[in-house]
Amino acid sequence: MTPADPPKHTGALARRESRLAWGLLLPTLLIVTLVVALPLLAIFWISFKPVGLADLRPTAPVISERFxxxxGDAQVEYRVRNSSQDKPINGLSFSDTLPEGARIVDLPAPCSVDGQRLTCVFGDVEGGFRDRVRIPVVIDLPENAAEALFEGSEPVGEGRADNILTNxxxxxxxxxxxxxxxxxxxxxxVTMFYTVFGTIGALLVGLFAALLLNKSFRGQGILRGLYLFPYVAPVIAVAFSWVTLFDPFSGSANALLIQMGVTESAINFFGQRPLALIMVTVFEIWRYFPLSFLFILARMQSIDSDxxxxxxxxxxxxxxxxxxLSLPQLLGILSVLFLLRFIWTFNKFDDIFLLTGGNAGTRTLTVNVYEQAFAISNIGAGAAVAVVIFACLICFAIFFFRFISREEGL
Amino acid sequence: MRLLRFGYVTGPGIGMLWALVIATTLAVALSFATGAGLRPTLWGALILGASCGLLVLRLGAVGYAFACGLAVVLTFSPIAPIMMEESFGSLWKGAVGLLLGLCVFGPLRIILDATPVGVLTRHEFEDAVIRFLTGFGYIFFTAIVLIPFYVMVMTSLKSQQALLQNPLDFSIDLRRGWSLFRSYFELFADFNFGTYLWTSFFISVVTVLITLAFSIPGAYAVARLRFSGRAAFSRSILLIYMVPMIVLALPIYIVFSMTGLRNSILGIVLIYPVTTIPVALYMLQGYFRGLPAEVEEAGLMDGLSRLAVIWKITLPLSLPALASVSLYVFMIAWNEFLLAFMLLDDPSKFTLTRGVAMLNSSEIPRQHLMAGAVIATVPIMAIFLGLERFMTKGLTAGSVKG
Incomplete structure (x- = not known):
């Protein structure tokens, strides 16, 4: 008698199910690969390349035609130039279709004619190259009509230029x-300060808010909705409100503090070295405490009252x-929230960018990406910072998955 | 600690703290409302608070009269809990004093409810402290949430000169009628904000639709179907969630520059859903898991195909979750700033957030910027308040996203 082993192969039904599953996932997989995985690879590639913002416009021949x-002599003039001032173009040439009935009187050196097709070849040219070709022609048409005919056909330029992104x-x-x-x-x-204090602060403030609302009374729903405002409103609106509120010249906060006698002269909250970083962190706490509050409240309400x-x-x-009693029960959600918020605060860009633009000692890694790539126009350096960010994230993610596999529930 | 646990220590102690809180709150609130300078003072508040604490312990409801009287007297004395400018008449001062007395004494009666005069048990002491903290918490949170929004709305109604003259004065002159909203009219007339509003709305709705179209099948597959790689897939969704947008934005900017997708609504519509699909997928698969599989199996037994089961059984059952997810995705798309800022330069194609960012320049007066902020905030707030139940659910389910 043979022992009854469970079947090892996958049956037809299981195969069909798995096929269906992949079919359903395919669109998502494709689009995510296209927009997440490829750019990530691209970032690694670019980070090793000397690319500036100006290099994004590819080097190419620029040709314009005038009749x-x-x-009384008709003439076509082609102007040819290299779009880049310093990069050569190899095998530069252009071709154009001459209108019917046009006859060429004299052909300059680089050009040749095949039927109605005019081709001019310049070979390899340096950066900053420019040239003009004048071709006298004869045509039995009034000037305007001839001009429209000649300039109606666009000359097509050709040439291989080295692209910094692909070489x-x-x-x-x-x-x-x-x-x-x-x-x-x-x-x-700065990044570590912002991330650590922003995360812990938002958690503690959120915990406090949750404790306040963890009882039923009239108006509890209204308060809960109100406390979510900072998170729901567009970041751009609240960030600019803060900037207006704390403006050193026309800000109400300063006026208030001066009148209350807390300070003698106006404080430049977002423009002064240690203060700007603290303010940015306070903003982060203010904007994201609703999130921790919501999670902690949900967990609190599910604790058994026995x-x-x-x-x-x-x-x-x-x-x-x-x-x-409460704190040990909340420890799970608190630690998950801490990890997630830690990563998200680490990733935060908009808030600091809008509040200070990364000035006054508030430049975090993410703001540095923008600073390097766009303010200094060095895309390669920006990409290098992005790679550093990504490396940090991978460390966090490994830690996170070690942890979250135990703390299931989110 | 033991020393604190006597009624005649705890009562005045908490009373002093509470009076400080109330004096500061009233001073700030009145300053913001009238634009005049009011200043809370430490000693006045401490005296008022300590006496009110004792009054609560000793007298009960009769204490109201004494507390209010004391507050009014103190307000006129050199150690007023709230110092007021000379421009305030005695009537005003009296009113503020009365209000102060009521706001200190009334809540103190609740805070020190059932607190004996003599030795307190640990229970009674902690209860009193907790009630004080609760009261403080309500005031604190309401203030920090409301003040920035109040400043935003009120600034948008003022003129530049008025703002520079007295930044505190948010009182509005109702006689100006419709011209109060001049910044808004100018934004819509001269700055194209009508178009931006429409663009933002259009982009957000399209993003919601595309996101749902991609994430519903994906979430169903992850939640219900068995296939190798399911666990890995589940995890990689969360992982994608964690990639910061700025890292992706750089290569996307390069590619869009080269393909001419920059400065086009199409480009934005292509890229927004990708930022929301992982969130939506994660939220939906959690919900699908919670649906009873038996209902679907019954459908399968009756001869429906899997796709028909999804369409006819799963989706109708998960309408509330779909509403939550849609709202959440709408909110993300509506509030999105970074990509719009990097990819759009042409003022005719701006989204609302990009349009508001444009207003942040030294040549454009502040009230225009704030009016723009209000225009960007009001729609999302209206949706949030109207559909708070779904929105809150969406936030809780998916809100690992920052």
Whole structure:
């Protein structure tokens, strides 16, 4: 008698199900690969390339055509130039179709004619190259009609130019520039300060708010809705409101503080070295406490009330109940929230960018990407910073998955 | 700690803290409302608070009269809990004093409810502290949430000169009638905000539709169907969630520049859903898992195909979740700033957030910027308040997203 093993192969039904599953997932997979995976690879590629913002416009021949009558002689003029001032173009040429009935009187050196097709070849040219070709022609048409005919057919330029994004020129300069000295340490320290205090602050404030609303009373729903405002409103609106509120010249906060006698002169909240970073962190706490509040409240409302009744019987005081009963129950959600918010705060760009633009010692890694790539116009260096961010994230993610596999529930 | 737990220590102590909170709150609120300078003072508040604390313990409801009287007297004395400018008449001062007395004494009666005069048990003491913290919390949170929005709305109604003259003065002159809203009219007339509003709305709705079209089948597959790689897929969704947009925005900017998709609505519509699909997928698969599989199996037994089951059984059952997800995605798309800022340069194609960013220049007066902010905020707030139930659910389910 053979032992009855479970079947090892997948049956037809299972195969069909798996096929259907992949079919359903295919669109998502495709689009995510296209817009997430490819750009990530591209970032690694670009980070090793000496690319500036100006290099994004590819080097190509620029050709313009003009027809004109000069002393009764018709003439076509082609102007050719290299769009780049410093990069050569190989095999530069252009071709154009001459209108029917046009006859060429004299053909200059680089050009040749095949039927109605005119081709001019310039070969390899340097950056900043420009030239003009004048071809006298004869045509039995009034000037305007002839002009329309000649200029109606667009000349087509050709030429191979080296594209910095696809050639094999690599450099480590970007990373050298990014890791260079004090600036990197400063950026890293700002990022860590912002992330750690922003996350912990939002958690604590959220916990406080959740404790306030964890009882039913009239108006609880309204308050809960109100406390979510900072998170729901567009970041651009609230960030500019803060900037207006704390403006050193026309800000109400300063006027208030001066009138209350807290300060003598106006404080430049977002433009002064240690204060700007603290303000930006406070903004982060203000904007994201609603999120932790919402999660913690949801978890609190699902805690069994039996426990508290038992504690009451045993004579536990309110703080003891919070410390020994609620907090351990909330520890799971708090740690998951901490990890997620930590990563998201680390990734935050909009808030700081809108509040200070990364000035006054608030430049985090993400703002540095923008700063390098667009303010200094060095895309390669921006990409290098992005690679550093990505490396940090991978570390976080590994830690996160170690952890979240135990803390299932989110 | 033991020393604190006497009624005649706890009562005045909490009373002092509470009076400080109330004096500051009233001063700030009145300053913001009238534009005049009011200043809370430490000693006045402490005296008022301590006496009110004792009054609560000793007298109960009769104490109202004494508390209000004391507050009014103090307001006229050199150690007023709230100092007021000379421009305030005695009537005003009296009113503020009365209000102060009521706001300190009334809540204190609740905070110190059932607190004896003598030795307190730990219970009674902590209860009183917690009630004080609760009261403080309500005031604190309401203030920090409301003040920026109040400043935003009121600034948009003022003129530049008025703002520079007295930044605190948010009182509005109702006699100006419709011209109060001049900044708004100018934004719509001269700055194309009508178009931006429409563009933002259009882009957000299209983003919601595309997101749902992609994420519903994907979420169903992850939640219900068995296939190898399911766990890995589930995880990689979360992982994609964690890639910061600025890292992706750089290569996207390069590619869009080269293909001419920059400065086009099409480009934005192509890219927005990708930022929302992982969120939507994650939220929906959680919901689909919670649906009873038996209903679907019954459908299968009755001869429906899988796709027909999704269409006829799963989707109608998950309408509330779809509403939550749609609202959440709408909110993300509506509030999105970074991509719009990087990819759109042509003022005729701006989204609302990009349009508001454009207003942030030294040549454009502040009230225009704030009016733009209000225009961007009001629609999303209206939706949020109207459909708060769904919105809150959506936020809780998917809100690992920042």
């Amino acid at each position: 004109r009558m000069r002393d 094999s020129e690599f450099t480590l300069d970007n990373f050298r520039r990014v890791f260079d000295g004090d600036e990197f340490v400063q950026v890293l320290w 426990m508290y009744e038992a504690a009451d019987m045993d004579g536990a005081s309110p703080f003891q109940k919070f410390w020994y």
